[in-house]
Amino acid sequence: MTAMLRVIACGSVDDGKSTLIGRLLAHAGGATEEQLDHARRTRRGGSTIPAGAVDYSLLTDGLEAEHEQGITIDVAYLFLDLPSGRRVIIADAPGHEQYTRNMAVAASTADVAVLLVDAAKGVREQTRRHLAICALMGVRAVIAVVNKLDATGYDQAVFDRLASEAQAAAAGFDVAASVIPASALNGDNVVERSPNLPWYDGPTLLGALTAWEPPRPGSARDYRLPVQYVIRADGFRGLAGTVTGGPVRPGDTVAVAGGGATSTIDRVLGPGGHDLGQAGPGTPVTVTLADDVDVRRGDLLTTPGALGDGLSPATAYSATLVWTSEEPLRHGRSYLLLAGPRTVPATVTAVRGRMEVVSGRRLAARTLGLNDIGTVELTTDTPVSLDGYQACRDTGGFLLVDRVSKETVAAGMVRHALRRGRNVVPHAYTVDRDARQRLKGQRARVLWLTGLPGAGKSTIANALERRLHGMGLHTYVLDGDNVRSGLNKDLGFTPEDRAENVRRVAELARILLDAGLIVIVALVSPYRADRATARSLFQPGDFAEVWVDTPAEVCVRRDPKGLYAQAEAGRLPNMTGLGQVYEPPEHPDLVVDGSGSLDDVTDELCGLLDGMPAEP
């Protein structure tokens, strides 16, 4: 028997969810004497509960009251101790705001869902929404409670009809459903069997929660130990992590996914450092290896066989995202992908569609907004080993995090690795950057000039290149407009297209850097996150961000390309500085005044280049 069962409660207050949970809480000792007293004395308007009896809905009321005061309750966790000794953790998303996101959070750790169906209303759109989100997050079983049967006179025909409707709806999402007839108000079949339902011989809700067993955990094929922390003590080096697939035993041959090294597990230590014969999923362990292999936080230990079995490192994945941020998804923008202890930069390269939750239909979409669920393709900067989510939640789920605000923008579920990613293996050429720059007698670098249109970026880039060229150095300028007339002529000026524009220019700059050149980029690049993405492609010391800080009125007055005039006339809605914001750099390597003397600015930039380290 699983000692701890995690349950998500699905249903609205109107379905009688509070009363149902309140009854379970009171029975399992989860309510204090003060709360029971309060629930005996207090009555809501219109309540039909007799005086002196407990209004069970009031036991979870702390949460509702807060909700009414405008305090956000997204997910609340309540504990029940069943008479069998089993602990049940109920995750409840009571609010209506952010409902998809909160339900997805609650479902992400749930073993089973308790789904309320109102006998008077039947299976509704909301019921299907609950089932869809549970299925998406990997909850494969529901206990459906057909509630308020008292209002139908405990009619078996009504129950039978709703039970088959509920089961059919669940089957549509590949979820198994058992169904219980109940009245939470009268206490029928919640904790105790009811004489009002003589035609039903199945378990009560409490009985079902007591007896329910999750499917058996994964086989040895799914051997997984993500390393969280390396423990060092005198002569001791142990890899600490929680087993997600096993069992893990001394003598096991393991491979480090990503690194390619293999070794043998020498000791398996449990909490407190005691030797264990084996450790199954969910056990925190510290293992030592027989060989001195370089293993760090974020590495994944698995069986060598598993690597050929779908867990080889890949740099491209198809995944489902639940978008959790007010800021919509931006194509081409680099996010951090967090999978347990692993963190890698990742970019969404394509949105394949948005899912209409209830019907499961896929709609065309270019981006994802708050509470949207969509299918995307993404690439990671370094190879990472992720499982398919439906096979393994622990190593198939990930978070996407904004690089600047550090907000969690999405939860992701891996569908599968893309072949494309696995088949691309960078080839190491003998003539490398070092050889090329030695031949040129210089050190390659990238200077990234950002600023408003008309700030003077191109003029400064031109002056700097002339100066460097005159000194016998090999240079190249990547100018925004010039690149847009060729490589990037398919891109417009929406935030998504700007992100892609920056990404391509940064990749191109990286190639030119590898060619041994001093690269000067002159690009508006208005968004901080996009510039952070660009910077992330380079080693520190190879890249410097320069803010060409020219007062806006000077830019407008200069208007060398007539853009401000057009924008004023309403013909350029996406003009930076007018229709779109310019986000100034927070920590630029250098700020130059684009309204000052060109010679001075060029001197400053040469000084910056000289000051960059001789070796990256």
Add this chain to the structure above:
Amino acid sequence: MAEEDVLDMLEAEAIHVLREVAGAFRRPVLLYSIGKDSSVLLHLAVKAFAPGRMPFPVLHVDTGWKFREMIAFRDETARRLGLDLRVHTNPEGATPFTHGAHEYTRIMKTVTLRRALDDSGFDAAIGGARRDEERSRAKERIFSLRQPGHRWDPRSQRPEFWWSANTELADGQTMRVFPLSNWTELDVWRYIRRESIPVVPLYFSAPRPVVERNGSLIMVDDERYPLSPGEQPRLRRVRFRTLGCYPLTAAVESKAETLDEVIDEMRLDRRSERAGRLIDGEGGASIESKKSEGYF
């Protein structure tokens, strides 16, 4: 046995969280309040990194009004475990009698804690709070984000999917981490019994000098407690369910002198644990508003 299995799973979850903190943050610290939850937290931190050492220092915010037995226990524990213990006390020296309970708590606990965290540049602070302590804590995250100035903003809390915490911090943000989130009071006591974890003797019944104030039994722990004219502390058999500043912590009458008796008593007693905290009162929003200011 299911009860033992529940403890194993709670222990596993807490150790996982503690290791994540050690791996993901630059300068984590463990907040130690000397109470039973802190004792369990400390024990788990030792177990999580054995045979290595716990990789963070331990911080105690001392208001100057803790029970004397607590301070003695703290120093003994630090010696026994070889802790890197940092004690912070606000030199302003506010008292519950001169400033009132709320202002005193704000100055001596909340402000002092914030200052102690800032001064050392701690980016993650581990605490022993549990979700079952109070209804309003039921929604608290295990990894709870604090904005610059330690402000708790319920709207900016990050969604917690799976066991995958987003441990990234933007400028000025810090993290509070609660590895015991899913433990109940009874779990804490059962674990203390199973693991033989030492706790402050005040949790067990003994004859102690108490006075009655607004229906609460207050132990007169030293001569600083202002007695009314003619008032005499009387010896009564009491114990404490939670420990804090002695003038603000109510005792309960009890005969439970051993761990087994404490656990038996708790099974029958359905009163809220925090009922003994005089500063919590005033409805559910009380902890909430203190938290917004940076209280634990």
